[in-house]
Amino acid sequence: MSGRRLQIATQVNGDAVEFLCEPEQTLLEALRDELGLTGTKEGCGTGDCGACSVTLDGALVCSCLVLAAECEGRAVGTVEGLAPGANGGAAPLGVLQRKFLEHAALQCGVCTPGFLVAADALLARNPRPTEAEVRYGISGNLCRCTGYDKIVRAVLDAAAELRGGAE
Numbered sequence: 001m002s003g004r005r006l007q008i009a010t011q012v013n014g015d016a017v018e019f020l021c022e023p024e025q026t027l028l029e030a031l032r033d034e035l036g037l038t039g040t041k042e043g044c045g046t047g048d049c050g051a052c053s054v055t056l057d058g059a060l061v062c063s064c065l066v067l068a069a070e071c072e073g074r075a076v077g078t079v080e081g082l083a084p085g086a087n088g089g090a091a092p093l094g095v096l097q098r099k100f101l102e103h104a105a106l107q108c109g110v111c112t113p114g115f116l117v118a119a120d121a122l123l124a125r126n127p128r129p130t131e132a133e134v135r136y137g138i139s140g141n142l143c144r145c146t147g148y149d150k151i152v153r154a155v156l157d158a159a160a161e162l163r164g165g166a167e
Contacts, residue, residue, distance in 0.1 A: 010076060
């Protein structure tokens with residue numbers, strides 16, 4: 001580390017935040033180490049697994065490939081922001097989180113935050129995804145435990161509920 005820390009002002013999950021980081025520190029490291037948001041996980045550190053997926057100005061990114069300094073003045077969304085009222089304490093589960101539980105779409109949990117963020121980004125763009133579109137939308141995320149069918153079913157079920165069950 002260089003020792004010269006940068007002051008970053010950004011929005012995380014809708015809240016204005018400021019933090020100090022090293023110029024070479026990744027967004028993943030800053031979220032976990034500087035802001036205490038440990039929901040975002042490191043799987044590979046090379047952008048291949050999707051465990052560290054977050055949104056940056058609404059676009060899905062691997063936080064291990066983004067420098068924290070690049071977030072100055074931008075909006076970051078993490079898994080912690082998916083639960084309603086998430087920043088106010090013990091929040092209820094969001095629809096996606098609940099559907100992942102109902103469909104047993106998780107096992108060890110390392111990949112789950114990345115899948116949730118990727119699915120949320122997909123549903124923000126496309127509230128009526130087909131199965132193929134869900135599979136494509138989560139294709140940057142790897143799971144070594146569950147397989148993908150339960151995850152896909154959970155996302156499709158969440159999409160239906162978020163639309164009010166209307167087909």
